Amino acid sequence: MHPRRRRWPFARAGGSRIHHVLPHRAARRPGPRSGPSKVRSDSMDGTLADGDWVLVDRSSRDPHTEGVFLLLVHGERRIKRGQRVASGAWLLISDNEHYRPEMIPPEQMREVEILGRCEVRIGRIS
Incomplete structure (x- = not known):
């Protein structure tokens, strides 16, 4: 590679495959930014598959709105x-x-800490 040419920090191509899509450091940045998070469960199958990535809007933490959220529940x-229910409880x-x-x-x-709202899904094409 030419020394003056920069590689994209978020992708390393090996032939036609991309091995690493998003920087892990972006997920830990504070403030109103979007950051990646990897899906590691089949609990959201139908919407998100195990191994997918989601971009999380970390500025969107309002528990009164409905949507798909990245949460910290009991650590x-x-x-x-x-989904907010009539009693003021939250249904996950x-x-x-x-x-x-x-x-x-x-x-x-x-x-329960709302870490952000999941806005974009990045997944494997099957």
């Missing part, structure tokens, strides 16, 4: 569909029907 990172829904919805009552909401 565990999860991607779930969040997996799109895979093999998983039951999880109800987070208002008094336990302090144990």
